[in-house]
Amino acid sequence: MSDASANSASIAPEASFGDFFALLKPRVMTLVVFTALVGLLAAPTPVHPMIAFASILFIAIGGGASGALNMWWDADIDAIMKRTRKRPIPAGKVTESEALGFGVALSGLSTVMLGLASNWVAGGLLGFTIFFYVVIYTMWLKRWTPQNIVIGGAAGAFPPMIGWAVATGGVSIESVLMFCLTFMWTPPHFWALALFMRKDYDHAGVPMLTVTHGRRSTRIHIFVYTVLLAILALGAGVTSIGGPVYMAFAIVLNILFVKGAWDILNRDEDMSEVDNFKVERGFFKLSLLYLFLHFGVILVEAIMQRFGLGGW
Amino acid sequence: MAIGKRHEIHTRRYGRNVGVGLLLAGFIAIIFGLTVVKVTRGDYEPPRGEVQE
Numbered sequence: 001m002s003d004a005s006a007n008s009a010s011i012a013p014e015a016s017f018g019d020f021f022a023l024l025k026p027r028v029m030t031l032v033v034f035t036a037l038v039g040l041l042a043a044p045t046p047v048h049p050m051i052a053f054a055s056i057l058f059i060a061i062g063g064g065a066s067g068a069l070n071m072w073w074d075a076d077i078d079a080i081m082k083r084t085r086k087r088p089i090p091a092g093k094v095t096e097s098e099a100l101g102f103g104v105a106l107s108g109l110s111t112v113m114l115g116l117a118s119n120w121v122a123g124g125l126l127g128f129t130i131f132f133y134v135v136i137y138t139m140w141l142k143r144w145t146p147q148n149i150v151i152g153g154a155a156g157a158f159p160p161m162i163g164w165a166v167a168t169g170g171v172s173i174e175s176v177l178m179f180c181l182t183f184m185w186t187p188p189h190f191w192a193l194a195l196f197m198r199k200d201y202d203h204a205g206v207p208m209l210t211v212t213h214g215r216r217s218t219r220i221h222i223f224v225y226t227v228l229l230a231i232l233a234l235g236a237g238v239t240s241i242g243g244p245v246y247m248a249f250a251i252v253l254n255i256l257f258v259k260g261a262w263d264i265l266n267r268d269e270d271m272s273e274v275d276n277f278k279v280e281r282g283f284f285k286l287s288l289l290y291l292f293l294h295f296g297v298i299l300v301e302a303i304m305q306r307f308g309l310g311g312w
Numbered sequence: 313m314a315i316g317k318r319h320e321i322h323t324r325r326y327g328r329n330v331g332v333g334l335l336l337a338g339f340i341a342i343i344f345g346l347t348v349v350k351v352t353r354g355d356y357e358p359p360r361g362e363v364q365e
Contacts, residue, residue: 014324017331050349054342117346 019093023071023102024064031291032063032159038295039163039178042241042302047118047167054117055166059159062110062126066133066155068103072096073138077204083197103134114166122165129158143205146212153186154179160295177236181294184229188222188261189287195219195264196277196284219265222283226261230254233294243301243310250297253290260286 036059040052047055071078071089079090088094094102107130115123137152145151157179164175194201194210195218201208209218233254237247260283267279304310322329350356 015328017328048349048353050345054346057342 015088015094015098019088020102022088023068023094023099024061024106025067025071026064028067028156029060029064031156033060034292035178035182035295036060036159036163038299038302039160039175040166041163042160042174042178042298043164043167045167051117052166055114055122056163058110058114058117059126059162059166061106062114062130063159065103065106065110066130068099068106069130069134070138072099072103073134074142075099077206080204081197081200083200114162118166119169121169121171122162125158125162125165125171129155129162132158143207146207146209148207149190149209150187153183153190156186157182174239174241177232177239177241178295178298180232181229181236182291184225184232185287185291187225188229189284189291191218191222191225192264192280192284192287195222195272195280215269219267223261223265226258230258238312240311241298241301243304243312245304245310246294246297246301249293253293256286257283257290 033056037056040047040056071087074084075089075096078084078087084090089096089099107127111123111127111130114126133152133155137148137155141148141152160178160182161171161175164178165171168175191209194208195215198210198215202211209221213221233250234247236242237250242250260279263279264283272280301310
């Protein structure tokens with residue numbers, strides 16, 4: 001090897017601003033921002049717009065920080081999976097130590113700043129969420145148990161609770177219901193993804209349900225969790241976060257979602273191979289719309305109640 | 313005449329430096345905004361009992 005080639009090999013391409021931004025998992029961050037904003041606005045206590053803006057921003061940064069720490073820990077399996085191969089660390093754009101430093105710094109900053117901007121219940125919940133996602137899910141559960149998605153899903157379910165805590169300074173039945181909605185939604189969402197991204201998880205050795213219990217069992221699990229989710233989502237409609245508008249949307253969405261899960265249950269691998277997992281892909285896309293619309297109508301109900309409309 | 317010699321790293325890291333600079337400016341604006349809101353709302357005023365003592 002010549003000196004020139006040795007030099008060019010040793011100097012890694014420098015990370016751009018965008019590479020660091022990609023470490024924050026911007027697409028996941030949009031879900032965090034949206035659900036946290038709904039939690040904040042659905043709460044009965046009004047929040048000053050400046051404090052609301054800053055709080056949502058710090059929640060988003062905290063969510064992004066946990067994403068960066070997740071990418072730091074999972075860099076080895078990200079390099080194997082097709083879906084994650086282009087992330088900044090496996091792509092060689094950001095080093096592992098840079099991602100670690102970036103994630104830790106933003107975790108501390110977001111937690112402290114949220115505590116100062118709103119209250120320490122919200123700050124504490126954000127800190128716990130980051131801990132749960134990074135330590136409990138990423139470091140512990142993800143590579144150990146096929147229930148990784150079920151328990152780890154709690155991390156993604158905390159943002160509406162944090163938003164609610166920003167406004168009220170506490171936790172209540174309504175915020176727990178919003179938590180439960182996302183918590184129960186996560187397993188069918190990710191298992192549908194695992195069904196059509198199957199090779200990825202197999203190669204990476206992540207004990208997804210599809211790998212440990214087989215694909216038939218995963219289809220059954222998707223259906224059972226979807227039915228439980230539908231019961232919960234419809235039940236939430238008769239509480240104070242629900243109302244006629246919520247109920248109308250929830251009935252339609254849950255019928256569609258349960259129908260999707262039923263179709264997945266009644267298919268086998270040969271049928272899925274023929275149409276390249278069309279039903280499973282459709283269910284995955286519907287799951288994104290499902291969560292977005294549920295939180296959307298919770299927000300609509302909250303706004304209507306401010307004007308003396310909505311609610312039961 | 314420029315105070316410092318322009319180094320290659322200045323060109324290479326231009327985008328990153330501008331990004332960090334804008335972020336810091338935004339952060340300062342947010343802290344300032346939060347401070348104004350909290351001070352005008354009286355968040356930092358001591359309880360009335362303490363003032364009377």
